Amino acid sequence: MRDYLLRRLVSVIPVLFLVSLMSFAVIWIIPGDPTAAFLDASSTPEDVARLREMLGLDKPPLVQMAEWYGRVLTGDLGQSILLRIPVLSAILERLPLTLLLATLALILAVGLGVAAGTFAATRRGTWADQSVMSLALLGLSVPDFWLGLLLIVVFSVQLGWLPSGGYVPLLDDPLGWAKSMVLPTITLAVVQVGFIARMTRSAMLDVISQDFMRTADSKGLSGLYIILRHGLPNAMMPILTVTGIIAGALLGSAVVVEQVFALPGVGRLIIGGILSRDYPIIQGGLLFLTVIYLLINLVVDLLYATIDPRVRLE
């Protein structure tokens, strides 16, 4: 198990290297002169030169890259042009909200999705199976920004039960905090519930038809126990894989959902950065989200090995 852990950790390094390279390259990939967005008719050539120097664009690309790596390794992601604060502190300030939102949505999506998929698989071919799967497909097909707006119209505007947006810090007002998180979490989770439910159903159907499930049945164990103790753990591998992918997708969707619900998270920071061409923010935000994504997938791989002893041998 320790060897496996070590191998997995080492394999992350080249990916991190590439990812940070791509974050660096953002400044070249996005069309247009990076300095153009900040300058107007009154700008003098000296202003342009000063901005280029601040962004490090006056140096040869290789030097820029080396400096980028040097700074990233020491935890310095540069200075936001617009906010005039270090990128790292801008991100760290907003990260908890984004992570909280993504985590809540992930818990909701996995919990509901696995339950629905398992339920459907054990009732294969019945109307219950078909209804659950139709709902899952519906959830999968709904665009998150549209669902968010719909939920706001129904629950905020018409019923007035929940706020339409904005964030209330947990410590200031726990109830207000909970209320402010409900709609964004649901919006974020619905698509993924459908995804996980369908995946779980097919994984469970696969497991249910296997010999060891019949063995468990031949022991006279209860149906629920067999499904939970023998079935689900064996179906967990594909479900976990999907969960890892979803965790990444959630971080991406959070960008949209934070915008819809006016939540001050990393997503909104990045959107603001993109709209105003605040390159250091875009680079730093991108790097941060990919690193989190990598970490999540590392955790998923470690969970594989915990669940299935055969994985450790590979």
Next chain:
Amino acid sequence: MSMLKVENLTTVVGSGASAPSVLEDVSFTLDAGEVLCVVGESGSGKSMLALTIMGLLGFPVRRAGGRIILDGDDITAGGTSAWRQRRGRDLSMIFQEPMTSLNPIMRVGEQIGEVLRLRKGMSADEARRRAVELLERVEIPAAASRLAAFPHELSGGMRQRVMIAVALAAEPKLLIADEPTTALDVTIQAQILDLLRDIQAESGMALMLITHDLGVVAEMAHKVMVLYAGRVAEMADVKTVFDAPAHPYTQALLASIPSLDSGGDRLVTIPGSVPGVGLMPKGCRFAPRCPHVKEACRPAPPPLAILEASQSVACLRPFGYVRREETPTHG
């Protein structure tokens, strides 16, 4: 009174009255301490019989009629939950494929232990002690340390021993073994069969052993049931089956055992194959392949008739044209 009495068991595929049968009108009895071998070609319904008795049929296969009486109680009467209560307590089963019959991500000790804890009400400690005893009983070396093993860490023969330990955990009255050695290599086969026989003799449980290996039948059986296309062709004690097989199908099965004397001759086979589900002839199901078939065989299936005290046969012309002294004998 017999410990197990199966009466007119019929199992079909699909719903409705016209659903084709995979098992039709199967009746037999089995006493405690007896070994019944069920033989027949692939597709004859051997495994279906095992699964029907266990109550493990999966949709769309279902029992359409008949009773299964265990110790005087009809286990088909109480519905699925009552049947479930019988499994892992009165009824146990060992499957053909040891490689896939165990849960791949659960430790062996737990796979035995869950029966003891959940079905016999033992504490975790008791269950662990008992699991070690069971592993020792099925002759697994270093039993105590094997509790923590996962199935993939064991060989095929070892896994089948674990399966036997699982099946024995509840001390069943009836153990059904569905071709338990087919997937194993020959030397291991003999060990597993010896083990099964020892355990059966020692515990006094009834053993229903499904096999297509007539050598195994000769070694293990007290009674033999020959199934053909879902119907009982012949039922007799082991000696009678080998010495005086009455049904042409039994005769053909015995004739197809290769012997050393036959030298380079072609192997004897039964021409044709078992009719598919839903394609059964109306009369005797063996009629299309039977060398002794007469018109009388075709309109309706012959009933299982008692020939002698120890032999019943479902044939209008038992022994056919083959006189007893010409019957192929075994060994």
